[in-house]
Amino acid sequence: MTIDIRTLRLASGLILSAFLLMHLLNLSFGLISPAAMETMRPWLSAPWRSIPGTILLYGAVLCHFTLALIALYGRQTLRMPLRETLQQVFGFLIPLLMIPHVMGTRLLYALTSYEMTYFNVINTLWVEAPLMGLRQSVAIFVVWSHCCLGLYFWLRSKRSFRKYSTAFFTMVVLIPIIGWLGFMEAGKAIAASGVAGMQRPPPAGPMGETISTVLYGVYFAALGGTLAARGIRSLRGRYFRRIRIGYPGGRVSVVRAGFSVLEASRARGIPHPSVCGGRGRCSTCRVRILRGMEDQPPPTGRELTTLERIEAGPDVRLACQFRPTHDIEVAPILLVDELDKALPVRKSSAVSNVKEQEVVVLFCDLRGFTSFVERRLPFDTVFVLNRYFEIVGAAVEQAGGRMDKFVGDGAIALFGLNASPAAGALQAITAGLAISRGLKALNEAYADELGEPLRFVLSLHAGPAIVGNMGYGGAMQFTAVGDTINVASRLEELAKRLDAEMVVSNDLISKTPLDLSAFERKNLTVRGRTEPLEVWVVPRAADLEVKVELA
Template sequence: MTTFSTSARKKTHLVSGTVLGTFILCHFFNHSLGLISIDAMEAGRRTFNLLWHSVPGTILLYGALLLHFMMALDSLYRRQTLRMPAREALKIVFGLSLPFVLMAHVVAARVEPIFSGIEATYPEILRTLWSSSINTTRQTAALLLAWSHGCLGAWFWMRGRPWFPRYEILLYTIALLVPIFALLGFVNGARSLERVYAEHGGYGDTAYVGHNPRVDMALMEDIRLALYAGFGGLIAGTFALRALPKRGRIRVRYPDGRVAAVSLGFSVLEASRAAGIPHVSVCGGRGRCSTCRVRVIQGLDGQPEPEAAERATLTRIGAPDNVRLACQFRPVHSVTVVPILDTDSLGIKKQLAQQNGEGRERRIAVLFCDLRDFTRIAEHKLPFDTVFLLNRYFEMVGEAVESSGGVIDKFIGDGALAIFGLKTPFHEACLQSLAAAVRLSNGIQALNQTFDGELEQPLRLAIGLHAGPAIIGEMGYGRATSLTAVGDTINTASRLEGLAKEHDAELAVSVELVRRAGLDLEGNMRLDIGLRGRQATLETWILGSATQLSDVLPAAS
C-alpha cells in the first residue's frame, strides 16, 4: 500500500505539473504575439480560451493548480529535513511564492468577469498592468517565477532519462527563449496600445474606461485578501505541523561512533544530512544510483523490505541482503550502518557541487586502442627515443579522435580510451567512432612509413568499439579530477580490444554499434562472444584492417 501511495503521489504531482506547464506555455505564446500586434494577441486569447475557459478546461486547470499546490505542501510536510541542494530549495520557494504574485492577475482576469459578465480583453489587461510600475513589476516577477519553477521541476524529472542528453541543448534553448519572447511581447503590446489610445482614444469599438462599473472593487479586494490569507494559512499550517513533535524516535549509528537521533519516517540518508554527517549521494537521493548504499550491521531484523525501485538497483549491483540504499531505507527501529562508499575514499569534495560533478547517464560510443607488442619494440630503443615515438603515436591518436568528433578520455600506458557522443546524437556518435578507427589505421601506417628502418617490426594497433549507456561525470581527486565515463559499455569496449589481439586483427566492433550507425559489414568475420557477468553473448564483427570500413562509411565521415 505504501508503494502505491508513494507512486500515486508522484504521478499526481507530475500530471498536475504537466497541465500547468502546458497552460503557462500557451499563455506565454499568447504574450509573445504582442511582437506582431494587439490584434494577434487578442486573436490568440480567443483561441486559447476555447480550451481553458470552457467548463472542462477550467476544471482541469484549477483542479491541477489546487492539486499541485497541495501535493507540494504534502511533500514539504513529509520531508524529514529542510537541508537540500540549492536548486531543489529554489524550486520550492518559487512554487510557494507563485500564488502571491499571481493572485491580483487571476482576480482581474478570471474573477471580475464572473461578476461583471464581461470578459477581460488583452487591451484592458495590458492597460491595467502597464499603467502602474508596481503592476508591471509584479507581472514580470510572476512570469519569471512561474517559468523558473516549471523548468526546475521538468529538469528534476528529465535529467535521469536516457533521452535527455540528446535534447539537452535544445531544451535549455527553449527554456531561455520562451520567457524572453513572452516579456518582449508583453512590453511591445503595451507600448503599441499606448500609441493607439493616444491617437484614437480607444481600441477598436471599445474605449478604455478604467475599472468596470458593474464590479464592486471593494468586493474584489476582499476576495484577493481572502485568497492571500488562505494560501498563506496553508503554508503556515504546513510548517506548524512540521514543528509538532512526532511520535517515535530512532537512532542511526555510524562506525565512527556518531549517532543521528531522528523521528520515524526518516531515511538513513536524511538522518545523515540532519545530523551533518557527510553521506555520498550522486543522484540526489532519488534511488537512481547506488552510491549512498550502506551495510546494516545491526538492527536489520524487522525492517521494511526494499520497494521495487530499491530492489531493482540492489539486484543490478548484486548487493547482499544486508546492503540497503540509504535514500530509500526508512528504519522502523534503531540501526547501525556502515556507508560503503565514503566521501574520502571517493575523493568527493566540494567539486561535486560543480556543474559536471554529478554523474549523468548518456548513450555513447567507446573506442579502446592499444599498440601490440610495444614492450618488445621498446626494449631495443633508448628511453628518450621511446618517449619520442610514444608522443608521436599519442599525437596521431588524439588528432584521429578529435577530427572525428570524439574526445580522449585517457591514455593508459600505450593504450587510449576515447568517447564519442558527449555533444552529438547516438547515431552520429557511432559513425564518428567508426571514422576514428579508419583514421587510426591510416595514421599507424603513416607512422610506420616515418620510422621505416628504425623499427625492427612495424607498429600494429588493436581497436575495440562498442556503444551503449555509460555514466559520465567528474572523477578523481584535486587537480587530477577530470570528466570520464564508467559502466559496462567501457568494459565491453576494452574486452573487444583484447579480442582483436586474440584473432590477430586490427578491429573488433560490436554488431550493435554497426547497426546503430546504419551500416552493414556482411562478408566479414562475425563472432558471438561471451562476456563475464552476462548470460547473453555479444555479436561482434572482426576486421583485419579498420580501413575496410572506408567502403561502407558515408563520404563526410
C-alpha cells in the same frame, strides 16, 4: 495499475507547465502588436477556457497543491539544498500571487460574462495600474522558476539530459524574457495609441470579494493546518521512540522514527550527496550498513529497482529511501567534505571535477603481441611499441579525441568530450581508420624486422560515462568510468574471438549516417541491459573505410 504520488505530481506539474508555456508564447506576440496577441489567443489561451481545458487545468492545480501539502507534511526535516528550498518556497507563493489575476480574468468572466481581451488586460496592468503589472511579472517569474526547477529535478538523472541540457537552459532563460518583452511592447503600443481610454471591465461585486476571501482562507487554512500538523507530530515525537543513527568519525544523528537516513544526515548537518534530490533515481546517497541491519524493513519500489540495477550487496541501502526502525550505524559510500576528514582518506585521492557525459570510447589492442615480445630484446620491443603508440596517439588527436591511457599494448581513447555525440562518433571512426592505415604503413616499413605483420583489433562504443580527474596524489589523471567503458572492453574481446579487426556498436553507428548493412550484425548480451546490444562486425577496417568514403 497503481499510480504513485510522484507520478501524479509530475503529471499535474507538466499540465501546469504547458499552460504557462502557452501563456508566455501568447505574450511574446506582443512583439508584433497587441492585435497579434489577440489573434493568437484562441489558439494559445482560449483552449484552457473550454470545459475540458478548465477541468484539466483546475484539476491539475488542485492535485498539485494537495500533493505539495502531503509532501510538506511527509518531510521529516525542512533542511534541504538551496535549489529544493527555492522550489518549495516559490511553489507555496504561487497561490498568493495568482489569486488576484484569476479573480480579474477567469472569475470575472464567470460572474459578469465580460470577456477580458489582451487589450483590457494589458491596458489595466501597464497603463492604469502598473504596480499590478509589476506584481504579475513577479508572479510569472516565480511560477516559471518553480516549473523549471521541478523539470530540472525530474530530468537531471536521465542519461539523455546532458545532451539536451544546453537547449533546456537556453529555453528556460529565453522564453520568459521574450514573453515579458512582448508584454512590454504591447503595453507601450496601447498607451501610445490612445486605446488607454477604453471602458474598464465591470467590478466583480460582493460575490467576487466573497470568493476572493474564501480562496485566501482556504489557502492559509490548508498551509497553516499542514504546518500545525507537522508541529504536533514534532511535539509528539519528543515523547515517543527515537532512532540513533551513527556515522564514521563518531558523529550521531538522533531523530524520530520515520526519518530516512538522508533526512537524518541533513537534520544533523552531516554532508551527504544526493544528486537526484532524494527521489531514489540515482545511487549517490547509498550507505553501507555497519551495524543494526537486523529486522530493518527490506528495500522496495524505487530503492529495490536502483539497488538491483547497480548490483548492490545486501548491506547497501539508499539513504533517501531507507527509514530505519531501530538504532543503526551507516557509512556513506560516496564521501564528501567533513566526512572525508573524519575517515582515513586523503583529500587528494577524492574524485574531483567529475560529471556524467555522453562519450564515444575506442579500444585498440595488438594481437599476438606476447609471442612477439618473447622473440625480441626488450629495447627492440620498446621501439616497436613507441611507433605503435605514436600512430594511435596521432590518429586520436588529429580526429579530435583525447587519449585516455596506454595499458601494455592496448590503448583507450575518448571522443565527444567537447563535441556532440554524433560528432564524437564520426571522430572515433575516423581515428580507427587512421590507426588501420598507420599500422599498415608500419608493417610495410619494418617488414624485415617484424617478421610478420602486427595485427590489431578495434572496438568502438557510445554511451554515458563519468568523466573527470580521478586517482590518488601524483597519479591523478583525466579518465572515464562506467558501463560504457566496460562494454567497449567486451567488444574488444568479441573482436578477438571473431578474428575481426573492428567491432562497432549500433549505439555508435546510429549517431552517424553510415550504413553497415553489408557487414555481419550480432546481438551481444551485456550485464545490466534488458535488451541485447547490437554490434557490427567488420573483418577488415579497410572495408569500412570504403563505406565511409561512399557516405
